[in-house]
Amino acid sequence: MRLLDNILALMPCGKPQATFMAHLLGRLPWQPDRRNFTGLAAYGGRAARPHARWFGRPFPFARLAVGTLAAVPPRVSQGLGALLSLDASFVAKSGGKTWGVGWFWSGMARAVRRGLEVSLLAAVDVEEGGAYPLCARQSPATGPARGKTPDGETAATVGLALLRKALAAGAGELLGTRWVAVDGGDSSRTFVEGVRALVLHTVGRLRRDAVLRHCYTGPHERRPGRRRQCDGRFDPRDPTRLTRTAPDDAPVVLYHGQLHSKAWQRWLQVVHVLPRGADPQTTRGVLLYSSDTELDPVRLFHFYRARFQIEFAFRDAKQHLGLQDGRARAQAKLDFHFNVVFAALFWARLQARLRADGPLGPFSLHQIKQRNCEAELLKRLAALSPETRHAAHAEARHRRRPPPRLWPPPSPRKTVPAGP
Numbered sequence: 001m002r003l004l005d006n007i008l009a010l011m012p013c014g015k016p017q018a019t020f021m022a023h024l025l026g027r028l029p030w031q032p033d034r035r036n037f038t039g040l041a042a043y044g045g046r047a048a049r050p051h052a053r054w055f056g057r058p059f060p061f062a063r064l065a066v067g068t069l070a071a072v073p074p075r076v077s078q079g080l081g082a083l084l085s086l087d088a089s090f091v092a093k094s095g096g097k098t099w100g101v102g103w104f105w106s107g108m109a110r111a112v113r114r115g116l117e118v119s120l121l122a123a124v125d126v127e128e129g130g131a132y133p134l135c136a137r138q139s140p141a142t143g144p145a146r147g148k149t150p151d152g153e154t155a156a157t158v159g160l161a162l163l164r165k166a167l168a169a170g171a172g173e174l175l176g177t178r179w180v181a182v183d184g185g186d187s188s189r190t191f192v193e194g195v196r197a198l199v200l201h202t203v204g205r206l207r208r209d210a211v212l213r214h215c216y217t218g219p220h221e222r223r224p225g226r227r228r229q230c231d232g233r234f235d236p237r238d239p240t241r242l243t244r245t246a247p248d249d250a251p252v253v254l255y256h257g258q259l260h261s262k263a264w265q266r267w268l269q270v271v272h273v274l275p276r277g278a279d280p281q282t283t284r285g286v287l288l289y290s291s292d293t294e295l296d297p298v299r300l301f302h303f304y305r306a307r308f309q310i311e312f313a314f315r316d317a318k319q320h321l322g323l324q325d326g327r328a329r330a331q332a333k334l335d336f337h338f339n340v341v342f343a344a345l346f347w348a349r350l351q352a353r354l355r356a357d358g359p360l361g362p363f364s365l366h367q368i369k370q371r372n373c374e375a376e377l378l379k380r381l382a383a384l385s386p387e388t389r390h391a392a393h394a395e396a397r398h399r400r401r402p403p404p405r406l407w408p409p410p411s412p413r414k415t416v417p418a419g420p
Helices: 002-009 015-027 037-044 048-055 061-071 155-168 171-175 189-197 297-306 309-320 331-355 365-383 386-398
Strands: 083-091 102-106 111-124 131-138 179-181 201-206 212-215 230-233 243-245 252-261 266-275 286-290
Touching (some): 002 061, 015 048, 048 331, 061 155, 061 171, 083 102, 083 155, 083 297, 111 309, 111 331, 131 309, 155 171, 155 189, 179 297, 189 201, 252 297, 266 297, 286 297, 309 365
Parallel strands (some): 083 179
Antiparallel strands (some): 212 252, 243 252, 252 266
8 A cells, every 4th residue: 555655645635535535445455344433444544534524524535546656657557548438327325415315327226216327437457357447426316217406417517627637636637537438328418518618528328219421422512502411311320321330349330431410410430239140120220439530440339338337337336345335414425425425436447457467357346355354354353462462561661761759649538428
């Protein structure tokens, strides 16, 4: 954890908060109990109330993650951080006074459930696989159908706020961030235009019934006005007007080209993905897009396929790091809890990557947690051994005794005899 101490020393926070963060990030990956204030007090050596106070204070988690990835470029994959992934996940939580409790879509239950939702922004390793969480933010409460809140905040504005936070931490200059991969639910005109305002490009998925039009390449017609721009609507059942490419590392066929989106009023690089050897008339393909019209279609396909790595970050955070164990109700404490859990996952994955001689390969947080828990147990048993106790007693005997009191001891209190 020496790297963590060095990075925390450069953070814009005080030394007590840096010490608490180093203590907390070192405890979370091995703690066997729930990660609430009571569990942290049982294993962390600090009371529950100090934990609750520190959880209410802000901390620059995005700057911690971005600064760490920028400090270890030779030991991580080349280009890590050029692609960011954004997604949201349901978190089970109850309580009438908990901030942000509402109705959100649960992918596991395949239905709308009452609880919380947290949005995560992570740097995706396209070459080796895996997601390194940067920062998270809780989604505001909504009704049964996702819509605008009383403050006017939507899922698109939450994602854009996370991107602005990462760019303010230096993701563009230090990591070379250029693309953001999102799911089909986050592909909207508001989000795409907001990402372009941040000088970034979006990679995502389109609906199958999206209105896309081919580019007109014929001569200019003999009529007044500007030259014709579009030439017919794109039909997914007949992708022959697009260029065909068959990548060697995937059993799919890519039909790609620049198409115009009628809803977004923007030219897009569109890739129609079909299984190799399938008939477009009978197979429902997948429409991928990017606002970067110069992006290579094979690379676009790999970008969107790597986006799914963020789902494993949600899985590890829920199963092994207690993402759903927080008992806080205030907005600031919930935000700190979500971010510190993903920060612990970030450091666990980064340490595994730094220890590996070659590519990291499959990453098992369960094995790391078990190994760290056994090491901590052996450390505590060694501290309770007879040799350690005798050494501590001998050191205490040779320690200088405190000076005598400079004032007389208090006189004993007089007791009044009891009455008859």
